[in-house]
Amino acid sequence: MKSGSNLEKVFEKGEFALTGECGPPRGADLEVVKEKAKHLVGYVDAVNVTDNQTSIVRMSSIGASKVLIDMGLEPVMQMVCRDRNRIAMQSDIFGAYALGIRNMLCLSGDHQIFGNQQDAKNVFDIDSIQLINVVHTMREEGKILGGDDIDGKPEMFIGAAANPFGDPFDFRPIRLAKKVAAGVDFIQTQCIYNMPKFREYMKRVVDMGLHEKCHIMAGITPLKSLPMAKYMAKKVSGIDVPQEILDRMKGVEKKKRAAEGIKLAIEQIQEVKDIEGVDGVHLMAIEWEKKVPEIVEGAGLHPRPQVS
Amino acid sequence: MNDVKKGDFEPKIVAFACEYCSYTAADLAGSMRLQYPASVRIILIPCTGRMDAIMLLKALDEGADAVFVSGCQPGDCHFLRGNYRAKAMVPGVKKMLEEIGLDPDRVEFFHVAASEAQRWVEVVEEMTARARRLGPNPLRTGGGPEYGPLAEKKGGKEDGPRRQASA
Amino acid sequence: MIVGERKPLEEIIESLEGAEKVLVAGCGTCVAICMAGGEKEVGMLASELKMAAKLRDMKIEVSEATAQRQCDKEYLDTLKDDVKGKDVVISMACGIGVQYMALNYEPMRVVPAVNTDFLGANLDVGEWAEYCQSCGDCVLADTGGVCPIARCSKSLLNGPCGGSADGKCEIDPETECAWQLIYDRMKALGRLEKLTEIRPPRSWKTSRDGGPRRLVREDQKA
Structure with a gap:
């Protein structure tokens, strides 16, 4: 065992893993976190806690992760390279581990232009691949950047993101290979709507043997409505929503679109489950956490394996 | 000159006219005995591409009530792009005038071909009417800013919001 | 080259507060090429200032001068007579020129007329992009x-x-x-x-993060 986290154990047991997501509130109200998280208890193996996603100021990922631990959920703490330099990042990793956080996800982070602090100075001292290696070196060698020994190794289960729909497409599997070489344990992909393209990506990943060196989780986000589908298609960078999906949402009457979105998500989960190299699903029910049980049950992924 | 009122004065207008088109048009207007305001002083230039923002500024600084550049019709510049360059420059000068405190309508760019004597007359009439509407150049009369936030404070702007510059 | 752009006139006028004798000092290198602070722009700013001053009843006397470079002492020295007796020098150079002007003509008050934007290439007429x-x-x-x-x-x-x-x-x-x-x-x-x-993670020591940088070349110092 690298970290002994629940998520790691699920993978070790050869089970199909399932993670959820929880975006912390835009303020200090713990109840918001609790309300979102309560729907996830017992339905996922771990929960991603986002780090100021889309550059909007929110409760820290570390803080909200600790709240989840207290509720009996296992967090995957996200950490972006946008807001901290290597001093703060390494220090926060120690702190997070001391609070009981055992999984983390290393990300570049959305540019601050998307958020509510557009005048901020960004950091990007190190990039996501370098961050993976920092956490890996801490765990495996007990050293921080520069080679100093540390008192108490933070043994994190290390995750990262991959976007099969970003350009240049040919470079995407290479970038994944770099993350694997840097020491990543699991990968969560960007939301998948373009299934043929994801299959092509996975084929290349499998041909390179990368699926044997890390656990790949397919990203699924249920569409709540037609406006949301259109928004994802047009406004969110790195997301590819094909016309067929938009047509399918458009094809059902307005009241039934939410149900159609859930049906689609369940189909997508079943589809990715059969793709070689996919070891799990990362279910991002954005501001729709209460629907997670329905989706998980619908996809036949309930109950979750007991591993501890 | 401080007592000069808007509308009832004889404006001084400086025209920078391209030798290949507008200058010839002005000549033709004369030959055709077309009547138009005697307010305009024409400066012959080899091409409107020779124009520089500073030339427009200096004309106003030295008291002109309005200044315009008149060049060839699109596609007809003898030097290929001179008229486009001059036309692109004018909005920048308008912006400078706004910052200085002068009405941007005091400068303009027109296309007048060599054969368009009547058009030349209309352009001069248009700029004369504009100058009469705006009143004498405050740099000449010693008035305050006529445009921008300072204009209202000083009461230099009498007839409400200015029309936006036309091209 | 260093790419910059002229500040709004109002901001420059505000920075002149209390000054009567003003020198607009251009720089004939980078900012001249990007048409922000060369000899031509000096003429333009001086003209704008004179006109604005007349309209605002400001008493200022504006003169003009341009040095080949404001980041070199030898060239800055050529402005000696122009700077003499002025209350404020408006430097149209990049941020380097503004500071070097101030240092070389201490205790002269030097204010900037240009925002220094980036190190870039001239992609097309009137178009620049950051490259370094x-x-x-x-x-x-x-x-x-x-x-x-x-x-x-x-x-x-x-x-x-x-x-x-x-x-x-x-x-x-x-x-x-x-x-x-x-x-x-x-x-x-x-x-x-x-x-x-x-x-691997790079060292930013060589960048601004290592503090203000300095280059000394012994082979050139003799």
Whole structure:
């Protein structure tokens, strides 16, 4: 065992893993976190806690992760390279581990232009691949950047993101290979709507043997409505929503679109489950956490394996 | 000159006219005995591409009530792009005038071909009417800013919001 | 070259507070090429100031001068007579020239008329783009001659983030994705293999993060 986290154990047991997501509130109200998280208890193996996603100021990922631990959920703490330099990042990793956080996800982070602090100075001292290696070196060698020994190794289960729909497409599997070489344990992909393209990506990943060196989780986000589908298609960078999906949402009457979105998500989960190299699903029910049980049950992924 | 009122004065207008088109048009207007305001002083230039923002500024600084550049019709510049360059420059000068405190309508760019004597007359009439509407150049009369936030404070702007510059 | 742009007139006028004798001092190098602070722009600003002053009942006397460079003492010295007796010098140079002017003519009050934007190339008439961030440790040999520090919005060293789409950066559709450019160039050069290597965290010591930088060349000092 690298970290002994629940998520790691699920993978070790050869089970199909399932993670959820929880975006912390835009303020200090713990109840918001609790309300979102309560729907996830017992339905996922771990929960991603986002780090100021889309550059909007929110409760820290570390803080909200600790709240989840207290509720009996296992967090995957996200950490972006946008807001901290290597001093703060390494220090926060120690702190997070001391609070009981055992999984983390290393990300570049959305540019601050998307958020509510557009005048901020960004950091990007190190990039996501370098961050993976920092956490890996801490765990495996007990050293921080520069080679100093540390008192108490933070043994994190290390995750990262991959976007099969970003350009240049040919470079995407290479970038994944770099993350694997840097020491990543699991990968969560960007939301998948373009299934043929994801299959092509996975084929290349499998041909390179990368699926044997890390656990790949397919990203699924249920569409709540037609406006949301259109928004994802047009406004969110790195997301590819094909016309067929938009047509399918458009094809059902307005009241039934939410149900159609859930049906689609369940189909997508079943589809990715059969793709070689996919070891799990990362279910991002954005501001729709209460629907997670329905989706998980619908996809036949309930109950979750007991591993501890 | 401080007592000069808007509308009832004889404006001084400086025209920078391209030798290949507008200058010839002005000549033709004369030959055709077309009547138009005697307010305009024409400066012959080899091409409107020779124009520089500073030339427009200096004309106003030295008291002109309005200044315009008149060049060839699109596609007809003898030097290929001179008229486009001059036309692109004018909005920048308008912006400078706004910052200085002068009405941007005091400068303009027109296309007048060599054969368009009547058009030349209309352009001069248009700029004369504009100058009469705006009143004498405050740099000449010693008035305050006529445009921008300072204009209202000083009461230099009498007839409400200015029309936006036309091209 | 250093790319800059003229400040709004109002801001320059505000910075003159209390001054009567003013010198507008241009710089004949970078800012002249990018048409922000050369001899021509000095003429323009002086003219604007004179006109604005007349309208605002400000008593200022504006004179003009341009040095070949304001970042070199030898050239700055050529302005000696022009600076003499002035209350304020408006430097139209980049931030370097403004400071060097102030240092060389202490205790003269020197104010800037130009915002220094970036180190860039002249892409087309009236168009410039940032190409270098003077980070002090050039990586261009390994990135196909496209700088990821200056031209990637996140200064990433190991490839494009998930926001690269159709060759554009996630921050806006006008901005090119530097990593797409790097990928294309390296592919054309037959050097894609180089991009599979992990580039470790770099030292920013050579960049501004190491404090103000200084270069001393003993071979040139004698």
